[in-house]
């Protein structure tokens with residue numbers, strides 16, 4: 409069960425999706441998805457491989473257009489946004505993806521400065537350094553500021569990836585399989601970090617994961633995508649306390665405690 413008491417405002421939906429439908433040719437991936445992400449909440453999206461979790465994230469971030477339905481993110485009608493308006497919205501969303509690799513030829517400091525210098529040109533050098541130090545402190549890696557990515561462990565690189573996302577002060581964080589490929593101790597550290605980010609930066613987050621230990625540790629609420637719709641939602645216990653064979657199978661394959 410999750411520790412701490414996050415401040416969640418259920419009267420504000422930072423993401424609101426209604427009747428979302430998306431197909432590719434004959435393949436109906438999303439068949440009428442409804443979803444709200446409340447302000448300050450960590451929402452875990454569960455679902456076996458190929459159920460459309462990445463498609464959902466791509467639609468939320470405007471990388472894919474839905475066939476039907478409404479997708480509202482931070483008050484914006486995402487499928488209607490184009491060009492700079494879409495870029496501006498994306499800057500308010502932090503993406504922590506498995507393949508969001510660091511630049512190997514740059515120090516940690518340069519890696520962290522990069523998105524800031526590119527997107528917020530009015531900052532002074534002192535302000536940039538202060539932001540770098542703040543996010544490094546948040547992920548517990550202040551001492552690595554002058555190191556190269558190759559000198560860090562996999563878990564540390566993951567933390568720096570999250571710091572690089574936080575440096576733009578996003579309202580929403582999207583974590584795609586944050587613990588994939590990490591050892592159990594490092595998984596616990598990343599789970600703790602996701603909760604610390606929620607508390608310290610007041611972000612609202614969607615966490616996509618197969619790792620049910622992670623889901624349990626970080627999720628204020630979870631939803632499970634099954635056959636193109638969210639069939640189960642609630643707390644961990646509410647989602648898994650069912651006779652639905654598909655849910656039981658998912659649990660048996662994915663829960664290691």
Ligand SMILES: Nc1ncnc2c1ncn2[C@@H]1O[C@H](COP(=O)(O)OP(=O)(O)OP(=O)(O)O)[C@@H](O)[C@H]1O
Pocket residue numbers: 432435437455456457458459460461462463464
């Ligand atoms: N651009 C695309 N064109 C055609 N088919 C696509 C496209 N994007 C995704 N799909 C298909 O949609 C389905 C859902 O894919 P998606 O990547 O969302 O799955 P997922 O739930 O994220 O899986 P995983 O956990 O393995 O990452 C898959 O069958 C995939 O092949």
